[in-house]
Amino acid sequence: MSLRRRSWLVPSILAFGFAFLYVPILSMIVYSFNNSRLVTVWDSAHSPTLKWYAALLRNHQILDAASLSL
Amino acid sequence: MSVSAASAFRALRTRGAGRWLVIAVPFAWLLLFFFAPFVIDLKISLADVRLAIPPYSPLLEWTENGMLAIRVHFNNYAFLFTDSLYISSYAYSLQVAAVSTVLCLLLGYPMAYGIARATPTTRHLLLMLIILPFWTSFLLRVYAWMGLLRNNGLINNALMALGLIDEPIQMMQTDFAVYIGIVYSYLPFMILPLYTNLEKHDLTLLEAAADLGARPAKAFFRVTLPLSLPGILAGSLLVFIPVVGEYVIPSLLGRPDQLMIGRVLSDEFFANRDWPVASAVAILMLLLLVVPILLFQRMQRATTEPGP
Numbered sequence: 193m194s195l196r197r198r199s200w201l202v203p204s205i206l207a208f209g210f211a212f213l214y215v216p217i218l219s220m221i222v223y224s225f226n227n228s229r230l231v232t233v234w235d236s237a238h239s240p241t242l243k244w245y246a247a248l249l250r251n252h253q254i255l256d257a258a259s260l261s262l
Numbered sequence: 263m264s265v266s267a268a269s270a271f272r273a274l275r276t277r278g279a280g281r282w283l284v285i286a287v288p289f290a291w292l293l294l295f296f297f298a299p300f301v302i303d304l305k306i307s308l309a310d311v312r313l314a315i316p317p318y319s320p321l322l323e324w325t326e327n328g329m330l331a332i333r334v335h336f337n338n339y340a341f342l343f344t345d346s347l348y349i350s351s352y353a354y355s356l357q358v359a360a361v362s363t364v365l366c367l368l369l370g371y372p373m374a375y376g377i378a379r380a381t382p383t384t385r386h387l388l389l390m391l392i393i394l395p396f397w398t399s400f401l402l403r404v405y406a407w408m409g410l411l412r413n414n415g416l417i418n419n420a421l422m423a424l425g426l427i428d429e430p431i432q433m434m435q436t437d438f439a440v441y442i443g444i445v446y447s448y449l450p451f452m453i454l455p456l457y458t459n460l461e462k463h464d465l466t467l468l469e470a471a472a473d474l475g476a477r478p479a480k481a482f483f484r485v486t487l488p489l490s491l492p493g494i495l496a497g498s499l500l501v502f503i504p505v506v507g508e509y510v511i512p513s514l515l516g517r518p519d520q521l522m523i524g525r526v527l528s529d530e531f532f533a534n535r536d537w538p539v540a541s542a543v544a545i546l547m548l549l550l551l552v553v554p555i556l557l558f559q560r561m562q563r564a565t566t567e568p569g570p
Contacts, residue, residue, distance in 0.1 A: 202379070205372040206388070212369075212446065213395055216406035219416055223409065 300548070307541035310335045318537050338542035348526065348543065352550060355523040358437075358512070359505040362444040366452040366501050367494065369445065374456035374493075375486075378463075389457065392450050404443055404514050411439050411515070439515035444505055451504075452497040459493025460486075492562060499558045503551055523547055 224245075227238035248254060309318035310333070323331045342348040377388045395403065410416045411433040418430035433439055463486065471481035509524030516522070521529075523543065530540035 202372050202376040205369070206376040209369055209373040209449070210388075210391060213392070213449065216403055216410060216446070217395060217398060219410060220402065220406040 303541045303544055306537050307338055307545050308334045308336070309538045310337075311536050311538050316537070317535055335538070338538045339546070341539060342542055342546060347521075348523075351521050351523045351526045352547070354520050355506050355508075355547075356550070358440060358444065358508075358522060359502050362441055362448065362505050363452075363498050363502045365441060365445045366449055367498060370449055370452035370456060370497065371490075371494070373449075374453045374460055377453070377457055378460035385461075392453055396450065400447060401510065403447070404511055407439070407443055407446065408434065408514060411442070434515060435517050437517065440512050440517075443511040443515045444508060447511060448501045448505060451500040455496040455500065456490065456493040459490050459496075463489055495558055495562045499555070502554060506551060507547060 225240035225242070227241045227243065305321050306318050309321060311317060312319050319333060319335075321332060321334070323333065325331050373392075377385055377392075380388060408415075412418070413430040413432065413434070415433075417433070418427075421427045422430065467485050467489075468478075468481050471485050472478070476484065507524045507527075508522060509528055512522045513525055527540055527543045527547070530536050530543060534540075
């Protein structure tokens with residue numbers, strides 16, 4: 193059936209679009225486990241680490257701000 | 263009057279009252295939160311700047327001999343045309359908005375089409391995935407792009423590791439970064455109205471077109487595309503209008519030498535403390551947007567209501 197012939201075009205654009213939407217979010221999640229203070233330098237010797245999450249739980253200002261947003 | 267006619271009349275009257283109430287609520291809302299601020303803005307834009315609180319001259323003032331004086335200053339508007347900064351910012355904002363709208367359409371249309379033609383289960387999943395980025399902060403997502411685009415960011419590092427380039431490509435603080443950021447942030451606003459439109463299409467029309475000998479491409483351009491015009495217009499409007507006034511994305515990702523009008527506005531207001539000029543910038547921006555809005559509405563009326 194001729195309708196099926198070009199059917200790769202739409203799925204590939206869909207895949208590209210979703211990659212475009214999710215790469216920044218995923219990169220942000222990945223780099224939150226980075227040990228380095230520099231955002232884009234991956235410190236492979238000490239990563240992954242949860243130290244930013246520990247720091248987040250110690251920071252009452254951020255937690256108060258989060259509870260206010262909720 | 264017979265009983266049935268009287269009850270019908272009564273029903274009509276209550277329905278009329280109900281309709282009036284339904285209209286009154288959003289009307290009052292618009293009056294209070296759109297029209298009133300607009301009038302205040304207009305008033306400030308006609309004032310003169312002053313070192314006081316509030317930092318502008320009053321429009322109406324009682325003079326010493328008991329007369330009411332109205333002082334209207336048009337020099338704020340004249341000023342906008344004397345300095346090329348404002349004109350070029352307006353032009354640049356319109357250019358960015360137009361290009362971003364086209365880019366959103368080019369990427370969003372096939373995506374909306376793909377979602378609308380997927381099986382119901384996948385369709386809901388994909389729609390969810392479109393809406394999901396809204397759950398994270400808009401600002402954080404723009405910051406994430408800064409991490410990707412900067413000179414020692416993810417994209418440049420990956421390209422250099424692959425040996426495709428020797429030194430990083432300057433992507434931050436370019437128009438390219440602004441378009442990436444804006445298309446990224448506003449893509450869902452293009453996809454959702456397009457999806458709602460494409461999802462309602464009667465697929466038997468395409469079968470009929472195929473039966474009559476139209477190839478899929480021709481059937482798409484002759485049947486699907488014209489039918490989806492209202493969706494295209496709604497999506498374009500939802501992208502174009504807010505992008506013209508966009509302030510955060512160009513400030514974080516854009517060129518330092520060419521400001522968008524939203525940035526000029528905030529600089530006038532917060533850095534220069536020149537409220538009258540800032541108000542004049544806002545009023546002029548609104549007037550500038552009225553033209554495309556009216557144009558869009560006219561086209562929308564032409565596409566949704568078949569002419570006589």
